[in-house]
Every structure is written in C-alpha cells, then in structure tokens.
Amino acid sequence: MTQEDLQELSEKELQRQGEKKHRILYCSAAGCVSCGGEKASAALKAKIKEHGLEKECEVVGTGCLGLCGEGPLVKVQTDNTLYQNVDVAAAEQIVESHILKNQKVKANLSDISQPFFAAQTKIVLENCGAIDSESIEEYIAASGYEALAKVLNEMQPAEVIEEIRKSGLRGRGGAGYSTGLKWGIVSKAHGEQKYVVCNADEGDPGAFMDRSVLEGDPHRVLEGMAIAGYAVGATQGYVYCRAEYPLAIERLKLAIKQAEKLGLLGNRIIESQFNFRIDIRIGAGAFVCGEETALLQSIEGKRGNPKPRPPYPSEKGLWGMPTLINNVETFANIAPIIRKGSDWFLKIGTEKSKGTKVFALAGNIRNTGLIEVPMGIPLRTIIFDIGGGTAEGTEFKAAQTGGPSGGCIPAEYLDLPVDYESLLKVGSIMGSGGLIVMDSTSKMVEVAKFFMQFCMDESCGKCIPCRVGTRHIYGLLDKISKKKATQDDMVLLQELCTMVKETSLCGLGQSAPNPVLSTLRFFRKEYDELLQPVEMYMGEPGVEADFEK
Amino acid sequence: MAQVEKQQHPSGDNRFKLLDRAITKHQARGDALIEVLHVAQGIFGYLENDLLIYVARALKLPLSRVYGVATFYHFFNLKPNGEHTVVLCMGTACYVKGAEHIQTALEERYHCKFGQTTDDNKVSLITARCVGSCGLAPVAVLDNDVVGKLNPDESIKRVEQLKNTRREVVS
Numbered sequence: 001m002t003q004e005d006l007q008e009l010s011e012k013e014l015q016r017q018g019e020k021k022h023r024i025l026y027c028s029a030a031g032c033v034s035c036g037g038e039k040a041s042a043a044l045k046a047k048i049k050e051h052g053l054e055k056e057c058e059v060v061g062t063g064c065l066g067l068c069g070e071g072p073l074v075k076v077q078t079d080n081t082l083y084q085n086v087d088v089a090a091a092e093q094i095v096e097s098h099i100l101k102n103q104k105v106k107a108n109l110s111d112i113s114q115p116f117f118a119a120q121t122k123i124v125l126e127n128c129g130a131i132d133s134e135s136i137e138e139y140i141a142a143s144g145y146e147a148l149a150k151v152l153n154e155m156q157p158a159e160v161i162e163e164i165r166k167s168g169l170r171g172r173g174g175a176g177y178s179t180g181l182k183w184g185i186v187s188k189a190h191g192e193q194k195y196v197v198c199n200a201d202e203g204d205p206g207a208f209m210d211r212s213v214l215e216g217d218p219h220r221v222l223e224g225m226a227i228a229g230y231a232v233g234a235t236q237g238y239v240y241c242r243a244e245y246p247l248a249i250e251r252l253k254l255a256i257k258q259a260e261k262l263g264l265l266g267n268r269i270i271e272s273q274f275n276f277r278i279d280i281r282i283g284a285g286a287f288v289c290g291e292e293t294a295l296l297q298s299i300e301g302k303r304g305n306p307k308p309r310p311p312y313p314s315e316k317g318l319w320g321m322p323t324l325i326n327n328v329e330t331f332a333n334i335a336p337i338i339r340k341g342s343d344w345f346l347k348i349g350t351e352k353s354k355g356t357k358v359f360a361l362a363g364n365i366r367n368t369g370l371i372e373v374p375m376g377i378p379l380r381t382i383i384f385d386i387g388g389g390t391a392e393g394t395e396f397k398a399a400q401t402g403g404p405s406g407g408c409i410p411a412e413y414l415d416l417p418v419d420y421e422s423l424l425k426v427g428s429i430m431g432s433g434g435l436i437v438m439d440s441t442s443k444m445v446e447v448a449k450f451f452m453q454f455c456m457d458e459s460c461g462k463c464i465p466c467r468v469g470t471r472h473i474y475g476l477l478d479k480i481s482k483k484k485a486t487q488d489d490m491v492l493l494q495e496l497c498t499m500v501k502e503t504s505l506c507g508l509g510q511s512a513p514n515p516v517l518s519t520l521r522f523f524r525k526e527y528d529e530l531l532q533p534v535e536m537y538m539g540e541p542g543v544e545a546d547f548e549k
Numbered sequence: 550m551a552q553v554e555k556q557q558h559p560s561g562d563n564r565f566k567l568l569d570r571a572i573t574k575h576q577a578r579g580d581a582l583i584e585v586l587h588v589a590q591g592i593f594g595y596l597e598n599d600l601l602i603y604v605a606r607a608l609k610l611p612l613s614r615v616y617g618v619a620t621f622y623h624f625f626n627l628k629p630n631g632e633h634t635v636v637l638c639m640g641t642a643c644y645v646k647g648a649e650h651i652q653t654a655l656e657e658r659y660h661c662k663f664g665q666t667t668d669d670n671k672v673s674l675i676t677a678r679c680v681g682s683c684g685l686a687p688v689a690v691l692d693n694d695v696v697g698k699l700n701p702d703e704s705i706k707r708v709e710q711l712k713n714t715r716r717e718v719v720s
Contacts, residue, residue: 068684
C-alpha cells in the first residue's frame, strides 16, 4: 500500500457510493441496539429486498447518531432526513413512502434544525453516524489514514510533535495536560522499547463518549495511535478497553485486522520504515484502572494498584519502558489536526482550551445523547438549547461533571463557559465528559453518598487515606442522611475530606471527596436541614453506618 | 479409537483443551493472566479454585497472584451464577432516574439482595457500574438483552418473563 494506492481506494469507494441512489444509515451503536434497533434495521433490509432495490439502495450500520433518548434512529443520507423512534412498522414505511414515493414519513421525522444538532461542532464525531463503522474503505473515503500517510512521507517525528504542541490540544481524559508536551517527554526518554497506550477504560458511571467513538469510528483512534507511535518512536500500541463494552472490542478487533491487511498497521506501514502493531487488552471491571499507573499494572496482568509518581509513565511505564498514555478522545483528535493543520484547530475553543469536547448528556433532561461542542460554550446552551432543558414541571438544580471525581454545578453558574479552568474554579472538573443533569427531585446529600459509596467500593486498598477515609466519609454521610448527625459530624466530615484529598496516593483518592465538598459548598442548606440540634441528640457516639447496603 | 483417546484432555474434561489453546496463544506468558482468566470464565462460567490452580501452574505464576487478580477485578466470579442474570445499572444517570427504586422492588419481590442468587437458583441479581446506555436510563441487562426506560413494575414483569424462558446454552 502506497499513498497513491490509498488515494485510489478512496476514489473507488466514493464512486461506489455515488452510484447508489439512496444511502440509508441506521444507528448500530449500543444505545439504539438496546431499544430494538436491530429489528428495525432488519425490517429495512427486508423491505429493500422485497422491492428489489438492492442495487440502487444501500443500508449501512453506522456509529452513534447522537439523539440516543429517541432511538432507534435511521437517517436517509441522500436528502439528510433523520427519523426517530423507528420501530418495524416505521422502518417499512420509510422504504414504502420515502424511498419509493419520495414522501417523508411525518410521524417519525426528527427536526435536524433544532439546536440539539445545530449548536454542535463535530471533529471527533465527524464520521460517527456518517460512515459504515465496520468498513475501512468508507473511513478511507472520508479522508481516513491520509494524516498517517502525510506524517510518514513528509514529516519528521519532531515536526509532528511540534504541530500537536502548537495546536494546543489538551488531554481529554480529565486532567487536561498538554498532549504535545507529553509526546515530547516520551520521545526524549531513553528506552530500547517504547509503548503507546490508549486508555479506553471509561469507568466513570454516566459516561459513554469513548464507547461511542470506538463503536462508531474505531479507525480514527488507531490512526491517532499510529501517528503517536511514529512521533515518539514506539512500535507497539495497546488499547485498554473495558470488558463491559463487548461491541467496542469486537469493532476494534475487526478494525485492526482490516488495517493490517491493507498495510496500514504492522510492518513497513505505507511503504515506509515505520513498524507499529496494536493489541487489545481487556479490563476486568475496576474503576481504579482508569488511573494511568494502575492501568499499566493491569496490562502487565497484575492487580490494578497505582504506583507513586514520579517516575511518570512517560519515563518508566509499561515493563519499565517509556510509555505514552492518552485517552480515546485525545487520539481521535490527532488525525484531523495533522490533516487540517494546527492553525485550523486553534480557531476553535477558548484561549487556553482549544478544540471541542464530547459530552454524554444524561439524567433528567429531555434530549439525552452524545454531543460535541466547542470549548468555552456556556453551560446554559448545553443544557437548555441542546439538551432542551429538564422535563416539564421540574426545575433545573445542578449539573454534575467529572463523575465520582467531579462536582455539582448549581443554577447560579449556568453561564459558566465550559473549559478546563472555569470548571476547576467552581470545584468541578472537565473529567472525561459525563454530564448528568439533576432536577429538583434529586437530593444532594444522597447524591454525595452515592458517589462516596462508589469510591469506597472502588478503592484498591493500597493506601490508607483512601481505603479507610472513603469508608468513614460514607459512614458520616449515611448518618447525616438518616438524620442522626450533629454539627460536630459536619466538622469531622470536612476534616476527613481535606485529609483524604491531600494524602491519597492516586487520583481516585485525591478526587474522591470532590462531590462531597462541592455539594457542601453549594447545597449546605440541605445538609443543615438534616442535622440534629446538639441538645436533642441522645444517640451513641461514634460512627454508626449500615455498610451492607 | 486410539485417536479419540489422544484428543481427550488428561482431566477428561475437554473444556480444558479450549483453555490450553488460549494459554498457548499467549505463549503461557504471565502478563496474559487477565486475558486467560477472561477465556476461562467464558468457558466455565465462573472461576472455581481448581481452575485457578490450573491457570497458575500453566502460566508459572504463584497461586497467590492468580487468586489476587481474580478477586481484585469485579468482572470475575468465584461462584456460579443462577440460570438467568439480571444486571441492574447503578450508574449516575440511572441513579438519578430512579434505579434505586427498581433495586428495592426487585429485592423485595425475590427476597434476595443484589449480589446474590435466589434460593431456587433461577435468577442472579447483579449491579453494574455503568453499561453505557445512559440515554435509556434506567437500564437493566437481562441475560444479554439491554432493556431501557424501566420502572419498578415493568422490571418485575420483565424478570418474570425471563424466568419462564429457558436460557440457550452458548457453545
């Protein structure tokens, strides 16, 4: 495979697509599959066959079409019509009336001019819901692997790193470290073997961005990893994916096989001297393995216990060798930056946070689903324009970002621009991209307790502040929610939170108190209402908690 | 006849042959432990002690390490599950949408806490951290089917239906 072959393949595929009169896309991502998408797509295919339209009409399974709450979704790409809640009857109707008679099926029509679609900017998700997620040809036709060819033929590794550094791309896993700087450190580190690792252990409950990217556009991640491998001098890559995402794993395996067959992965990629292999490692359900040192332990087949840093993985990582770890979304941003140049990327976003961010919008909100917005967009636009606000009769109370490591943002900060610094200022974090909306029915003490229980269960047990601290914080929260606590317990709660935050070994413990601290900051009243007046309290001293639940 | 005997695994249980194949594929390397345990659980359904000893010897690892890994990760079961599994998602989105009420309803109905199997060995109730279908919250996975937008009554109805179906054995 040479660059010319790639070009030829792309043209051939475009020509093939152009010959079809209609392209019907159906969402084959987990959300739509779980609400009957497979039956609908089977009906579509059967109806097309029944009318003998196979030659002029193709039915293609794509990645997430976005509006997960209204699934199954079907899109007629030729005239850009989106249908929602497509059951078997509706699917048959689409063929009978839209395809055959050119009359749209009004009952299932989804308005694509609504803000949910109009207010988004798509970089990472540009192919999600536009191409067949199981076809490498379609990815190549959508300028896929062009960036890899460009890098291998025209650029030195140092130039690639410089380009990424100039783009201002920051890690999308949550902490927001400059991707270019990280690549620079790994490329300068000494080691006979270097590794590139993609963190696809999306453990944050309420987040499904990485899953959608892997299911909808797996080649984009592989291409990003290969470019990273070339830039830092690595020849082996690993994707560490959660076992809970079987479909994503299946698609990744298929994508790796296809790319190897075409010489886009493996030895002498695109006729260059560069070799790069990618293997998949499957996690086994441990939240702490999202932490980079724990993740590396897990790839080595050990318990996912974090290690103290430094040494950072960029110097001593997998098997003691320099290792580059980036998140799925970070890798998904690489190919477009190389293809279109860092200047293009710099135009999107705010001064310090460039580009876009994918959010998984869920909770008590009308439009749930997957969205991609430019950095710096006000929270209000996300929740009320794109998300359509909370359900009728309820009032917006708080937005939760960053999962168990993040915080709740109350209504008074709705005009906050969504970028790394602003979210940190209000005690939350960008996190990996889960955005859960809570309305007046959610009780904040219960929410804090929910997250603390999560951290307590997921603590690996290596360091004491996290292992014991989270347990006691949970105990105190339980006591408060059962109206057995006094003001003294509140003081203890705050002390414990600070202690756990400042003395824990890894990110899990250091950020575990965040949901408690942020709800204490903004919803203190709800805590105070549950407290016992000091003189009334006659219970036994000490923490009593029901840990069994 | 002699050939057939040759193909048999020494233990008499041919499922071990599948496991051996996976171990050979990873060149019996110790760092493939998690992969091998995934395969073992896929074949045998759960990881009993003898199986862990077998894996430890095959990969030349101390049993303590194999046991340590098997107990560290939530995905590995050391006990067999019931005939059907009900995995209730307790992710944030599902929690906000009332998964807790479904949990209580199912626990009361089947006199069985989540994390356990009913006395008649029919249904195992399991909670999951997040199954990633947050748009459909609250969600449960009944055997292999994801069911979304549940409520307590609907979930009991679904589990009853599930109990009456026979699970296909996956080969």
